[in-house]
Structure formats: structure tokens, C-alpha cells
Amino acid sequence: MNKTLFLYLLLGIILSSCNQKKVTLSDDSSSKINAVSVIIDDQLWNGEVGDSIRNKFASPVIGLQEEEPIFTLNQYPVKLLEGFMTNSRNIIVVKKESKTKFYIKQNEYVTPQIAVHISGKTVQEIIDSIEVNAPKIINEIKKSEISIFQKRTIRQSLERDKIKSRFNVLINIPAKYSIVLQGKKFLWLKKEITSGKLCLLAYQVPLSSLKDTINLVNRIVKIRDSVGRKYIHGNKPRAKMQTETAFSPYLSKTTIYGKTTYETKGTWDLTNDFMSGPFINYAIKDEKNNRILVIEGFCYAPSKQKRDLMFELEAIIKSVQFLKKK
Incomplete structure (x- = not known):
């Protein structure tokens, strides 16, 4: 009898260990780009806490003509936390409990994964935590999604000699992109999609071109419009690319490969x-080479949502690596 009981206990321990084993998600994981599983009970989701989560993580993406959320949110009750929902690449776990907590953990249940935990003793404590930490959460999830896309791209990169020879940089560009037009210091690459296309531009201008930081956004617009007039033409006579004048572009300062970037x-x-369509333009200050390297992505996809298309272009651009002079 004791021997039988011991065997049952041993089997239970083995099964428990197996269940706790971390899973590595494959590249063709069912998790969609920019999708987040929100693990929260219905009572909180349908109240002020849920409103706060939606306002922060499903707010409109900047720069798109039509409203699309930063992330696609899928809500599941907390009781499913131990089940298949933990296989999501991005999860936000929200609980009302005796301790107030906030932390972000990488690869907690599966690899890769960003797991965010938010809890509070009251509804207001939870909302306050969401308000304070939302920018950090968004940044961590976006950074993870871009990294995952870039790792996939490395395995199917286009031959990069022409980019390297013109600009002395490496960029991981998927094989479906092909060069449409090239000049001495200009490249235009395109990927055909259903009812549209994704495009990448690379060119450079003197460092002094963006010396006037007071009217920086206007200067960047003038530069990209001059390039559009010269290289990007439509099928109709005098059809040339320009920045849409009805909407003022959004400008922010960031860093790419350790370099100040607009x-x-x-x-x-x-x-x-x-x-028409959206664009994202990165003007990278390369002071060692006395230049501004501009890498831009734009898309034309009138019948498609554009958030994930622009995400792809952003991830490609942010893979740029500056090489040392020979």
C-alpha cells in the first residue's frame, strides 16, 4: 500500500515538472504581430480598469490616415492563466489582490515572451499603475516585436552589396524586396503585396541640412519632397510624390545604432x-561621415489596414548597422 502511494506521488511530481517546462515558440507561431493577451477578470475588464487599458494600449497609431490600435487586445479571464493563454507572445496580467505590484518579466511562460504583471488592492491603485507604466510597457512590447521580426529577416536577407557600397551600412531586408531605382547615393526598393506595395528609400544629404533645429520638421519635409519630385513618379503626367499638406507630420527624437535620429x-x-498612404522617415545623424542618412518606408495599400505593414518597414529600417570606413 505504501509502495503504491509512493509511486502515485512520484508520478504526480514528474507530471507537474513536465507541465511547468518552458515552451519555445516557433517562428510560425500563431501569435499575430502586435497582439496582446490581457488576462483579467470580466468585472475589471468591463469597468474603469478595462477602459484605462484600452485607452493606453489600443489608442490610435500616430501617422495613419485611418484609426488603428497600437495593439490588438484579446481579453481572457484570470482562471485561464494556467492554460493555453500563457503561450501568447505578449501578455498583460491584471489582478485585484492584497498586494500592489508591477513588473515586466521576459520569457516567463514561453520563449519569446513579454509578461506584464499589474495588481493593486483597489481599482484606483490598478488604474494609477497602468497610467504610470503604460509608456514603458508599450516600449518593451514594441522592442520585442521588432527584435523577433528582425531575427526572422536575417535568415532570408536580400543581397546587400548595393546598399553597403553606396552608404557603408548593412540593413536586413527580406528577399521579397527588390531594387526598383538606384542612383549614386539613392536606392528605392519595393515589395509587391495584394492590391498595393511596400517601399523603402535610402539616400543621404549633408549634415548641415538639419542644422536648423527650430524648423526641423519643415526642413525634413522639404528634403523628402525634393527627393520625391526627383525620383518617385506616378503613371499620370506630373504625378510626383509629396508630403500631404492637409496633415501636419509628427516629429520625435530617438536613437538608432547609437546615433541621434529624427x-x-x-x-x-x-x-x-x-x-496616397502613410510614411515613416528616419533622418540619422552620422557625424563621423558628415552626413544625414535618411531611410524611409512608405506603403500604398488602399484596401488593407496599414499598422502591421508600417511596423514591417520600421523593423527593417531599425536593423541598420553602420560600418567602419575601410
């Missing part, structure tokens, strides 16, 4: 035509 998001259109 990120501009807005809308482009073609003069004398009806084509």
Missing part, C-alpha cells in the same frame, strides 16, 4: 493623382 511620421500623396 523620426517623422505622416501621409504622402501624388500630385495630380489620387494615390
Whole structure:
């Protein structure tokens, strides 16, 4: 009898250990780009806490013509935390309990994963934690999603000699992108998609071009418009790319490969035509080489949502690596 009981206990321990084993998600994981599983009980989700979560993590993406959320949120009750929902790449666990906590843990249940834990003794404590920590959470999830995309891209990168020879940089560009037009210090790459296209531009201007930081956004617009007039033309006569004048572009300062970078998001259109779409422009200060390296992504996809298309372009651009001079 004791021997039988011991065997049952041993079997239980083995099964428990197996269940706690961390899973590594494959590259073709069912988790969609920019999707977040919110593990929260219905009572909180349908009240002020849920409103706060939606306001922060499903707010509109800056720079798109139509409203699309930063993340696609999928809510599940807390009781499912021990089940398959922990296989999501991004999870936010929200609980009302006796301790107030906030922490972000990488690869807690599966790999790769960003797991965010928020708890408080009252509804207000939970809301306050969400308000304070939302920028950090968004940044961590976006950074993780970009890293995952870039790792996949490395395994299928296009031959980068032409980019390297012109700009002395490496960029991980998926094989479906092909060079459409090239000049001495200009490259235009395109990827065909259903009913549209994704495009990447790379060119450089003198470092002094962005010396006037007071009117920086206007200067960046003038530079990209001059490039558009020269290189990006439509099928109709005098149809050339320009920055949409009806919407003021959004400008922010960031860092790419350790270099000061100006990120501009807005809308482009073609003069004398009806084509338009969003763009994201990175003007990277390369002081060692006395230049501004501009890498821009834009898309034309009138029948598609554009958040994930622009995310792809952003992830590609942020893979840039500056090489040393020979």
C-alpha cells in the first residue's frame, strides 16, 4: 500500500515538472504581430480598469490616415492563466489582490515572451499603475516585436552589396524586396503585396541640412519632397510624390545604432493623382561621415489596414548597422 502511494506521488511530481517546462515558440507561431493577451477578470475588464487599458494600449497609431490600435487586445479571464493563454507572445496580467505590484518579466511562460504583471488592492491603485507604466510597457512590447521580426529577416536577407557600397551600412531586408531605382547615393526598393506595395528609400544629404533645429520638421519635409519630385513618379503626367499638406507630420527624437535620429511620421500623396498612404522617415545623424542618412518606408495599400505593414518597414529600417570606413 505504501509502495503504491509512493509511486502515485512520484508520478504526480514528474507530471507537474513536465507541465511547468518552458515552451519555445516557433517562428510560425500563431501569435499575430502586435497582439496582446490581457488576462483579467470580466468585472475589471468591463469597468474603469478595462477602459484605462484600452485607452493606453489600443489608442490610435500616430501617422495613419485611418484609426488603428497600437495593439490588438484579446481579453481572457484570470482562471485561464494556467492554460493555453500563457503561450501568447505578449501578455498583460491584471489582478485585484492584497498586494500592489508591477513588473515586466521576459520569457516567463514561453520563449519569446513579454509578461506584464499589474495588481493593486483597489481599482484606483490598478488604474494609477497602468497610467504610470503604460509608456514603458508599450516600449518593451514594441522592442520585442521588432527584435523577433528582425531575427526572422536575417535568415532570408536580400543581397546587400548595393546598399553597403553606396552608404557603408548593412540593413536586413527580406528577399521579397527588390531594387526598383538606384542612383549614386539613392536606392528605392519595393515589395509587391495584394492590391498595393511596400517601399523603402535610402539616400543621404549633408549634415548641415538639419542644422536648423527650430524648423526641423519643415526642413525634413522639404528634403523628402525634393527627393520625391526627383525620383518617385506616378503613371499620370506630373504625378510626383509629396508630403500631404492637409496633415501636419509628427516629429520625435530617438536613437538608432547609437546615433541621434529624427523620426517623422505622416501621409504622402501624388500630385495630380489620387494615390496616397502613410510614411515613416528616419533622418540619422552620422557625424563621423558628415552626413544625414535618411531611410524611409512608405506603403500604398488602399484596401488593407496599414499598422502591421508600417511596423514591417520600421523593423527593417531599425536593423541598420553602420560600418567602419575601410
